[in-house]
Amino acid sequence: MSEVIYKRVALIGLGLIASSMFWAMKRGGLVGEVTGFARSAETRETARRIGLCDRVCDSAVDAVQDADLVVLCVPVGAMGAVAAEIAPHLKPGATVSDVGSVKKHVIEAVAPHLPDGVHFVPAHPLAGTEHSGPEAGFAELYDNRWCILVPVEGTEPKATARLRSLWEGMGANVDEMDADHHDLVLAVTSHAPHLIAYTMVGVADDLRRVTDSEVIKYSAAGFRDFTRIAASDPTMWRDVFLTNKDATLEILGRFTEELFALQRAIRTGDGDHLHAYFTRTRAIRRGIIEAGQDTDAPNFGRES
């Protein structure tokens, strides 16, 4: 890298996503100084201990001073309040972005606070793990993953292009789309699957009383895959569902319809229907592997 993309970057919120951004930006030599802020004193302490951010500040206002890029990495439900707090302290010409899993709500919550002359380029990196917190981050998280930019009306193309360079420098592929489309696509690929996984794990937990510890013991029969996504951060996911309500409920409605059709096929013994359905779904997996979005190794290449 000959020149840095942003001289000063502020990360507001220091969880998995922000900390992975920090390590990825440093790996690529993409930025100058990175400041960071987290609401919890414990998180700030941890960040200082592990060298996360060049400077950890004790307030969001301090962190955004002179920043060329401010990235909001807090739960979706907290974005509006943070934006209101930092807005008067933003440098003219700065770019504000975020990493929220929902875009329409974030835009509605954040945009009204931002002063003229500040660019707003919402973003959503489609990457993560079931772990959370500052120590969960790692530089490779975004390699070959997608990051979706959702520029709002009137955003300068230059500001969007600059943020795109940053994400590409962190290893991601970048796409652009509008907020409504983003929220629908994510409801299918992420929000509904997460709610379904949470539900199945909850059902199994109820039955644990009946079956003792057997649900855990015998989880390798399929159930354990569900528990990984159902171990994701509760606050983040609460906010996702509350703020992408319509699209999520729409997909869940379709899901329930299909589930009922399959349940009826089971009840009536319609083996042909089941077989045809299961054959169709197999092809999707193939597409994902060919698109480089998952491994073909059996059981995800688990070590155990």
Add this chain to the structure above:
Amino acid sequence: MSEVIYKRVALIGLGLIASSMFWAMKRGGLVGEVTGFARSAETRETARRIGLCDRVCDSAVDAVQDADLVVLCVPVGAMGAVAAEIAPHLKPGATVSDVGSVKKHVIEAVAPHLPDGVHFVPAHPLAGTEHSGPEAGFAELYDNRWCILVPVEGTEPKATARLRSLWEGMGANVDEMDADHHDLVLAVTSHAPHLIAYTMVGVADDLRRVTDSEVIKYSAAGFRDFTRIAASDPTMWRDVFLTNKDATLEILGRFTEELFALQRAIRTGDGDHLHAYFTRTRAIRRGIIEAGQDTDAPNFGRES
């Protein structure tokens, strides 16, 4: 190993489970000659090419000649017909077992055909991958996984103990339980999760027409985990649902109830309910990792 556990073993059906058994038995030096049979000539050809089984036979009847242990490794719906075919040719004192994911139905389908003096010890190894066929097997599949034995009334304890030794020699931990309990536990840990995964992948496939290839492109946001289990063998799973109908429908009923409660919490904006639910499910994951049934590495330790 000082002495082999069975001098001659016949594997009927040569898919992932049987081939993994073959390699695991050979790894441990647990058995003498292993014969094999598959209904499809192509599968038999593949087995001969890759050295799967000491001898691949062109009929099930040939394969079971003089066998001390016969393991039925065919889809659950095919067990009864195979049992009827081989029954007159079983050696007195032989043990018949199976690897079906459903136990009550298999017992009802197989037991009536078996002659006196033949032991029947149904079994179910809780292991597998999304791949199928003779080439998908590997010796380590059963290491540290559970195998459940479901001895039928009147089975000689010695026959059960001997089969237990074999599974332990293949790396598995062995438990015993009755068929009804097995089928309920598996409905929770395996059958319902598989149907739910199939359903979610089917919904996404429908929406693919709306969203172009975006469902595949952005699958890393959570959805891709579902596609792995929804890529499992369609014939095997059709049979599982048709033969473990009651327990599966019972669990799916509970699942739908919970899903509706969560949908309502989303609709009414009840964040506390969602947060409490998601916090509870997180603990289950911890239990599974502590029980050695999954890896704690982020994203299952995927390479990509």
